Amino acid sequence: xxxRPLGRTGLLVSVLGFGASPLGDVFGxxxxxxxxAAVHHAIDCGINLFDVSPYYGLTLAESRLGDALExxxxxxxxxxxxxxYGAAEFDFSAKRITEGVEDSLRRLRTDHVDLLQAHDVEFAxxxxxxxETLPALRRLQQQGKxxxxxxxxxxxxxxxxxAKRVEVDTMISYCRxxxxxxxxxxxxxxxxxxxxIGIINASPLHMGILTEHGPADWHPASPEVKEAGKRVVAxxxxxxxxxxxxxxxxxxxxxxxxxxxxxMATREHVDANLKALQVIADPxxxxxxxxxxxxxxxxxxxxxxxxxxx
Ligand code: NAD
Numbered sequence: 001x002x003x004r005p006l007g008r009t010g011l012l013v014s015v016l017g018f019g020a021s022p023l024g025d026v027f028g029x030x031x032x033x034x035x036x037a038a039v040h041h042a043i044d045c046g047i048n049l050f051d052v053s054p055y056y057g058l059t060l061a062e063s064r065l066g067d068a069l070e071x072x073x074x075x076x077x078x079x080x081x082x083x084x085y086g087a088a089e090f091d092f093s094a095k096r097i098t099e100g101v102e103d104s105l106r107r108l109r110t111d112h113v114d115l116l117q118a119h120d121v122e123f124a125x126x127x128x129x130x131x132e133t134l135p136a137l138r139r140l141q142q143q144g145k146x147x148x149x150x151x152x153x154x155x156x157x158x159x160x161x162x163a164k165r166v167e168v169d170t171m172i173s174y175c176r177x178x179x180x181x182x183x184x185x186x187x188x189x190x191x192x193x194x195x196x197i198g199i200i201n202a203s204p205l206h207m208g209i210l211t212e213h214g215p216a217d218w219h220p221a222s223p224e225v226k227e228a229g230k231r232v233v234a235x236x237x238x239x240x241x242x243x244x245x246x247x248x249x250x251x252x253x254x255x256x257x258x259x260x261x262x263x264m265a266t267r268e269h270v271d272a273n274l275k276a277l278q279v280i281a282d283p284x285x286x287x288x289x290x291x292x293x294x295x296x297x298x299x300x301x302x303x304x305x306x307x308x309x310x
Pocket of ligand 1: 022174265
C-alpha cells in the first residue's frame with residue numbers, strides 16, 4: 001500500500017482510504033458483523049485512513065466504526081466531522097461543535113481523533129465558519145481532542161474562499177474528481193498545494209453511480225447524469241471490465257490527492273478496491289467511456305446556501 005503525506009500535518013495516509021458512511025446504512029442495510037470484518041481486513045491490508053461523521057446514519061456509522069476499531073485505534077488515522085447532524089440539520093456554532101465532539105469520541109471509543117472536520121461547510125455562512133467554527137476547532141486541537149482540523153464540502157469555490165481567510169490543515173472534496181467530474185484541479189488543487197493543505201478526494205464512484213448496483217434514491221445528480229453512469233457501467237460490463245474498479249483506478253492515479261476515500265462495508269469491496277491499485281487501464285475503453293460521459297461532464301448539483309454555490 002502506498003502512503004502519502006497529508007499536507008503539512010506530518011501524517012502519512014494510505015492512498016486508498018476507508019469511507020465509513022456505508023456503516024450508517026446510507027446506501028442500504030449492511031451486515032454489522034461483516035462491516036467489522038471489513039474494517040479489520042482493511043487495516044490488515046494497509047489501509048490506515050478511516051473517515052466518518054455523526055451525520056452518517058445519524059450516529060450509527062460512528063458507533064459501528066468505534067466498535068470495529070476497539071483494540072486497533074493506534075493503527076489508524078481516524079477522521080470524523082462536526083456541524084452536520086442530519087440531512088437538513090446543521091449547527092456550526094462553537095457550543096454545538098465543542099459538545100458534539102465529546103459524543104463522537106464516546107461513540108468512537110477514543111480520547112482524540114486525528115482529524116476533525118467541519119462537515120459540508122457550504123450549508124453555513126462563510127463568516128460563521130471562519131470566525132466561529134474553525135477557531136472552536138483550533139481550541140479543541142489545543143485541548144488534544146483532535147490532532148488536525150479541516151473542512152469538507154461540495155462547493156470548490158466555498159472551500160477555497162474559507163481557506164483563503166483562515167488556515168485549515170485538510171479538505172475533503174467529494175464528487176469533484178472522478179470519471180464524471182474533474183474540476184478539482186482547476187483552482188482548488190493548485191491552491192491547496194501552494195498552501196500545504198492536505199486534499200482528500202471522496203466519492204470516486206460518484207456516490208454509487210459508477211457501480212453495478214447503482215445510486216441510492218437520495219442521490220442528488222440529475223437523471224441525465226445517472227443515465228450516463230448506468231451506460232458506462234453497462235459498456236464496461238460488456239467489455240468484461242468492472243466499472244467501479246476502472247473508476248477508482250482513475251482516481252488513484254491523481255498525483256497530488258493524499259488519499260481517495262471509497263465507501264465500503266464488506267471484505268469483498270475492500271478486496272475489489274485494493275485490486276484497483278494494481279489494475280492496468282484499457283486506454284481505448286477509457287476513450288469510449290469519456291465520450292459517453294462528455295454530454296454531462298462536470299455537471300454537478302446545487303448544494304448549500306446559494307451564496308456558496310460553485
Ligand atoms: P463512493 O463513490 O465511494 O461510493 C460508495 C458506494 O459504492 C457504496 O454503495 C459502496 O457499497 C459501493 N462500492 C464501494 N466499493 C465498490 C466496489 N468495489 N464495487 C461496487 N460497489 C462498490 O461514495 P461515498 O461513500 O459517498 O464516498 C466515500 C467516502 O467519502 C464516504 O464514505 C465518506 O467517508 C466520504 N465523503 C465525505 C463527504 C463530505 O465530507 N462532505 C462527502 C462524500 C463522501
